[in-house]
Amino acid sequence: MINKQSRRSFLKTTAGLGMAASLPMPVMSQMSDTAIPLIKRAIPGTTEMLPLVGFGSSAAVMPIMQTGPDVVSELLEVMVNLGASVIDTAPRPLDIDTAFGKVLQDSRWKDKLFVTSKMGRGDDRNNRSITKQQAIAQINQTRRLFNRHPADLIFNDSMLDLDIHWPTLMDLKDKGDARYIGYTMSNTSGHEDMIANMKKYQPDIIAVNYSLVEPDAEQRILPMARDMGIGVIIITPFGGGDFFKRVNNHPLPDWVADFDCTSWAQFNLKYVISEPAVTSIVTETTKAHHFKENILTATGRLPDAQTRRRIKAHFDSLAA
Numbered sequence: 001m002i003n004k005q006s007r008r009s010f011l012k013t014t015a016g017l018g019m020a021a022s023l024p025m026p027v028m029s030q031m032s033d034t035a036i037p038l039i040k041r042a043i044p045g046t047t048e049m050l051p052l053v054g055f056g057s058s059a060a061v062m063p064i065m066q067t068g069p070d071v072v073s074e075l076l077e078v079m080v081n082l083g084a085s086v087i088d089t090a091p092r093p094l095d096i097d098t099a100f101g102k103v104l105q106d107s108r109w110k111d112k113l114f115v116t117s118k119m120g121r122g123d124d125r126n127n128r129s130i131t132k133q134q135a136i137a138q139i140n141q142t143r144r145l146f147n148r149h150p151a152d153l154i155f156n157d158s159m160l161d162l163d164i165h166w167p168t169l170m171d172l173k174d175k176g177d178a179r180y181i182g183y184t185m186s187n188t189s190g191h192e193d194m195i196a197n198m199k200k201y202q203p204d205i206i207a208v209n210y211s212l213v214e215p216d217a218e219q220r221i222l223p224m225a226r227d228m229g230i231g232v233i234i235i236t237p238f239g240g241g242d243f244f245k246r247v248n249n250h251p252l253p254d255w256v257a258d259f260d261c262t263s264w265a266q267f268n269l270k271y272v273i274s275e276p277a278v279t280s281i282v283t284e285t286t287k288a289h290h291f292k293e294n295i296l297t298a299t300g301r302l303p304d305a306q307t308r309r310r311i312k313a314h315f316d317s318l319a320a
């Protein structure tokens with residue numbers, strides 16, 4: 001019986017077989033949250049599996065000096081209890097990253113996380129460029145405060161001065177200080193540059209914006225990543241919240257039950273994670289119940305190609 005089996009041994013048995021995706025809802029509903037197997041995807045070229053939904057940490061972490069660590073701790077607890085692991089970070093002021101680093105090192109989850117970090121983008125709003133040495137200082141500070149050796153994944157933030165910073169990232173990977181390296185782009189206007197860079201610098205993983213509100217990445221970047229064996233982490237998966245402005249006053253259609261979807265948030269996220277090039281996504285929230293809803297999107301059935309077209313057509317039909 002699946003619900004009597006430990007989650008760990010269940011996952012070991014089913015990993016790579018796609019069984020988590022095909023469990024029927026009656027079986028799923030008999031299982032406690034901690035026993036529901038999350039759908040995972042392998043980082044291309046490796047056997048390392050990432051759960052499909054993770055945590056965009058900015059909104060929870062930025063006010064940590066005012067809120068204290070409890071909000072972030074609660075979200076990480078939800079995340080690891082459900083079996084998710086990916087958390088996206090960026091260099092923040094020293095006091096904030098010191099406090100956040102302590103939370104990340106909590107023994108309840110330290111070894112269960114996959115933490116992304118970033119380099120190459122400065123604080124000056126008028127000029128985000130920083131030097132090679134300043135970018136190295138950013139990396140060293142993050143690694144010291146988060147105490148992750150090697151770093152799981154270091155991104156060049158927004159492909160800023162990638163020509164300058166890519167050799168630094170390659171060097172970190174060659175020395176074993178970073179397991180994976182890549183770069184990010186959160187604006188559709190930067191997709192052409194990302195396509196050019198994917199041909200020039202071979203990243204292990206890219207991060208790109210993709211959702212029903214901003215679907216452009218599915219035209220070229222995602223197929224290209226798939227062909228090139230590049231992993232993809234989706235950022236801004238709700239368009240920074242714009243998705244909800246489009247759907248909030250509309251009823252959720254009945255047919256979403258066919259792909260085990262129970263909310264508008266899952267309507268969008270099921271669309272995003274059913275794109276085969278997607279390795280994982282990071283959703284930003286400060287609310288534990290939202291985060292749980294998001295993580296549980298990576299359970300049950302995913303929409304097939306025909307249903308994906310139906311989802312998109314339905315979303316596009318809603319008034320902007």
Ligand SMILES: NC(=O)c1ccc[n+]([C@@H]2O[C@H](COP(=O)([O-])OP(=O)(O)OC[C@H]3O[C@@H](n4cnc5c(N)ncnc54)[C@H](OP(=O)(O)O)[C@@H]3O)[C@@H](O)[C@H]2O)c1
Nearest residue numbers: 056088184186235236237238239240241265284285286290
């Ligand atoms: N350059 C880069 O690398 C870059 C740039 C941008 C973003 N990112 C990454 O992408 C992450 C997410 O992007 P984003 O900040 O644009 O946010 P997002 O995830 O696209 O949207 C966040 C918004 O969605 C709401 N939300 C989340 N889950 C919900 C749910 N289940 N039901 C209803 N509302 C929900 C949140 O409100 P509540 O708080 O009320 O839940 C918030 O208003 C960031 O945290 C960051 O890690 C990276």
